[in-house]
Ligand SMILES: Nc1ncnc2c1ncn2[C@@H]1O[C@H](COP(=O)(O)OP(=O)(O)O)[C@@H](O)[C@H]1O
């Protein structure tokens with residue numbers, strides 16, 4: 001189950017979306033995040049759905065892969081639904097102690113959880129279609145103007161790309177440790193939340209210890225291969241914005257501005 | 267040539283005491299040779315390896331790589347470019363998200379122009395037999411494939427020497443053999459100097475020189491035949507003999523005399539054939 005997380009799991013395909021400049025994809029993801037917060041009516045999600053569907057289609061990423069990525073955030077969605085459904089004032093349908101299930105609450109819960117689902121799906125496209133190193137280059141490219149203000153653009157980008165690179169490795173390792181602990185009789189499934197959380201301690205401790213060893217060895221390996229920060233570094237596949245990038249950026253920019261203005265005016 | 271003279275090293279413990287890990291090491295590593303270093307756990311092999319490209323700078327004594335002394339100065343980057351290094355754990359030295367990105371990482375560090383990288387990556391991948399996997403992420407590779415890419419990543423930087431610190435110890439027999447084959451081939455065809463640290467005796471029988479370490483010292487050094495003749499010494503410091511030598515030993519006990527110390531399967535088979 002833990003293996004299903006898709007963040008950082010780049011899937012190589014030859015598609016329009018894959019070929020876009022990482023900077024374009026990052027900006028588009030950010031515009032999408034902003035844009036979706038301007039949406040006020042449920043039916044408007046049809047447009048978001050269309051936009052997302054077209055993007056997925058163009059990326060050639062199998063829908064199943066994307067939906068799998070939703071699984072780990074299921075608890076967050078459930079929490080959102082509960083919080084909104086029970087703690088919104090309005091016409092009460094059902095009451096238990098101070099929990100009031102309201103019609104307005106239900107509507108809001110549906111609305112909010114849809115927003116989260118779209119957010120996750122759309123932004124996971126970024127990491128599914130962009131390899132970590134390209135993502136790094138993209139982030140670095142966007143932060144570059146801030147270098148003059150002593151923002152460590154390269155270091156931030158390097159840290160993020162290494163984190164992304166190690167997510168699958170650490171997930172595999174978690175899986176292995178869990179199996180090893182299960183073989184010794186550990187039980188991760190039964191009991192209440194406190195018991196479940198407690199049962200994770202024997203998983204987390206070895207995981208942390210090994211993560212520190214990894215960090216140590218990785219730093220050594222990087223140094224051995226001549227890494228010394230940004231100094232004198234060149235770039236593999238330096239990317240330039242293409243016509244496609246400009247068109248897509250323009251499209252999303254106009255769309256976001258339009259949605260924004262409309263929501264303010266009306 | 268790498269020239270190591272009177273090298274000493276101690277680690278500082280938290281109580282302020284030093285633990286001696288390398289003691290009076292003297293060794294010359296000839297260019298183009300295949301040198302193996304053996305010794306049981308804690309004998310100082312890794313500490314020694316880290317000295318060869320300046321990951322640890324000598325506390326006392328001297329190391330020269332092609333005439334450049336390893337010191338805490340700007341030359342250290344030149345030396346890291348001349349002496350490549352492959353470590354034990356394949357996962358913890360894979361920096362890129364895919365093989366080609368991992369190879370590119372080293373090239374980016376040493377300032378290879380972007381338009382030359384593609385060729386060098388292809389070339390290096392071909393040399394380690396990983397050309398078909400360039401777009402693969404590390405978690406979709408076997409241990410042997412990961413170590414071969416690590417070697418490829420070092421080869422792309424075109425070093426004169428490659429130091430490998432137990433590169434096969436986390437691999438299955440197949441992966442181990444693949445890695446050793448790649449190393450022998452690169453040594454023969456490209457004349458790259460290989461310094462292989464291992465605790466598998468069968469991996470060292472083909473080397474030009476075997477260096478045996480114990481408790482931070484070099485106790486034996488010489489051609490494999492000479493080294494494995496000193497059976498008692500090797501057993502005393504907790505090492506074994508190569509499988510062929512072991513078998514020869516057993517045969518001797520039951521009265522089959524095969525003469526000189528044999529190290530490889532091929533030699534053993536030939537000798538046995540000659541008997542009849
Ligand atoms: N970072 C360190 N700090 C303190 N002691 C160390 C460190 N690394 C290794 N040692 C000690 O130095 C000795 C030699 O270790 P090492 O060079 O790793 O040997 P080998 O690679 O042959 O197993 C060991 O006794 C080990 O405990």
Ligand SMILES: [Mg+2]
Nearest residue numbers: 311312431432
């Ligand atoms: Mg070691």
